[in-house]
Structure formats: structure tokens, C-alpha cells
Amino acid sequence: MNARSVADQSTRFRATRNRYRRSVVLPSATPADLAPVPDHNLYAIVLVDVAGSASTTAQGRARMRRDLYDLMDGALDRRGLDLATFALNDTGDGLRLFVPFHRVRPTDIVDMFVLGFLAGLRQQRQYATEAARIRLRMAIDLGLVGPHLQGWIGDPLVRVARLVDAEPLRDVLRNDPGLDLAVVVSDEMYLSVVRPGDGYVPSEGFQPVVVRVKEFAARAWLLRPHAYWLCGSCTAAAA
Template identity: 30%
Template sequence: MSSRGGSVARLDATRPSPRGRTIVLGADITSFADLRRDDGVHSYLRRTMYGLLERAAVASRLPWRRCRREDRGDGAMIILPPGTRAARVLDSLAPCLHALLRHANHGTSDVERLRLRLAADVGAVNLDEYGSFGRPFIRVARMLDAPPFKDAMAAADADVGLLVSDRLFRAAAGAAGAAGPAGREAYRALSFTCKETRADAHLWLP
């Protein structure tokens, strides 16, 4: 099976995690557990996801090489370095990824089609001997699993969707360049409840 996503840099989970307030980005492969998907398909989807995330991050001028990337099996958590501009996540990342996914998914079967849910939050990140932790990881996980997010993705039949926390959206909205092609006008408000989390967020879909 070919790796349409291209080459992917080796993940470095031992890279020191940025400490303090920073952006956490989560990615989740939609329907990863579909019984039609065997280990070969899972491997293809994972390699393609990482390859396209790297290409989209570089195109968005996000510091991919300085990110800490932690695998989640059917997705990943990416900790951006402190000082990364929130507007670059909101304005550029999802549209770049959408264009790359359209190309990668061209001619693929339903089983091999890669669809990604992305979620992003900002807050304090910590590191111990077991890995990274902090409230942003919990909030990102809840956003990725939020039923209204999943429903909106399914209704749009979209290859990618990005849900950002209200605090990150406000940080980007207050920065120069936040009204680009995927700026504030491209997002819609979305409130959700998932487990113990009730929150306001903002959704981007193609």
C-alpha cells in the first residue's frame, strides 16, 4: 500500500515539552476503529496523517521541528513552542490541511479515505517522567470527542474540521492577521458537553 502522504519525520516523544502557557493541538482519525480497516490500512492512515500534518504546519509557518509530538494510536497530541502565534493555527493550518487531504484522498476507497478532526486549546503544560500533562490536554480530548463536532463533520462529509477553544479563538482574534481567509468570519460558535466538560468553542469546516 502506497504512502500518499509522503515521507514523515521520526516522531520525537522525548523532545522536552514546552513548559508554561502554550498551544496544544490534537488530531483524531475519524472512524479509525471501522472493522473494515485492518492493520495495513491503519498504518497507511497514520503515516499519511503525520506526513500531511507536517506539510500543513510548515506551509502555515508553524515551528514543526520544535514541537513535541505524542502519539495516541488513532491520532496525536502536538505541543507547540511558547510564543507560537495563535492566528497561524486558526488562519492557515486547517485550509492547508484541507487542500492536502483532497489530493491525498483522490481516488481512494471509503476504507482508505483519511478524515481528521482537529482541536486546539491554550494553557499551562507540564512535564514529568511519564510525559506531558495539563488541562489543555483534557479540553482538547473533550473537544475531539464532542458529539456536535462529530455530527457537523458527518453532515458536511468533510475531510477535516478544526474546533478551537474560546480562549484560543479570542487570543487569535486579538492578533494582527487573524482576519485572513480562515479568520474569524470562517468560524461558527459551537457549544458542547462531553463528560464533565461544558464549554464554548468555534468550529471551522471547509
């Protein structure tokens, strides 16, 4: 076989090999790439509102707002999260935080904010005068929401706004001046996340209430005063 025949045979072999390679379908994604894409519209909404803020001076309200931001930042920081990376609305005398479930497990939400705020409020009491003391109402809901124009849109935003204004929630602070935090969760949040009992704050610490605010009427779940101490590891979780 002469050199030209060898060269022609080599050329035909390379062409055949390349056609074979093109016919083979190789995996285009790793197992991680094939994992389900999280729904980035599913959020927990945490709304906190300062009780009695209208009775303070302008200087007092400014200090209250700084402390409120510190409390929210501290609750997230205890879990290694940065407040600056979350969507946050300032409501004037409160804050509304959007927590996407692809970043935080649903079962961590109540623990993170109830226990985190309790720890922060205890610290705030150590340096604040009685006039500067913060007492909060907190409402937590979940559902599909999304950005819209200059804000957000979704049914959970309406629900959580009504929950934080609920009379049963206000009564908790009225009836016990020693309490710093009153908490209510929506029926959806309780049934889907709290009742299974995977968190530090136990489901039996909540009691059902009927919330009627304006045209809104629904069942919700009120955290019984001092019920957060029913769980054995609450102190460690909040520390």
C-alpha cells in the same frame, strides 16, 4: 627628574587608572539580552483524530497513520518548520502536537493547521482509494502546560481532549460525507487569537457551541463547514 622618579610616577598612574576602571559599571547586556524572556510553558495544543478509524483493517490503519504523520509534517513544512523539533504525542488514531508560542505566533496557529491540513487532505484524495481516505476532527486550544514524568500536564490537555470528542464536531462529518476536516477551537483560543481577526481564517467563520463530554461542559467555537473559503487568500496560504 631621575629615571626612578619617572618609573614611580608611571606606576602610580597605572594603579589609579586601574582603580578607576574597576569603579566604572559597564553595560553587561545588549538590548537583545534585555528583552523579555518568553514564557516557554505557553503552548497551542493541536489534537487531530481520525474519524471511523476502528472500521478499517490493520493494514489500512497502518497506512492511515503514515498519512496522518505526513499531513502534520506537511502543515509545518509549509511554514518552514520541522516536525521533529516539536513535542508530539501519538494517541493511536490521532496526534497531539505542542506548539510553543515563542516559536510560532499565536495568530498563525489556526491558519497553519486548518489550511495546511486542508491542502494535505486534497492531495491525499488524489491517490487514496475511498477506503483509504482520511477524514479528521481537529481541536485547538492554548494555555500553560509542561512536561511531567513520561508525559505532559495542564488544563488545556483535558479541554482539547473533550473538544475533539464533542458531538457537534462529530456531526459536521456525519452530516456532510464530502467533508474531510471538522474543526473546533476552545473559547480561550477564539477570544484571544481568532476574534481579533489577524489570520486568514475569519472569526465570522466560527459559530459558538456548547460542548458536554463526561463531566466537562464549556463553550467552544465550531468552524462552519466550508467557512474557510470566506477568506480571500486562503488558497495562497495553504499552497
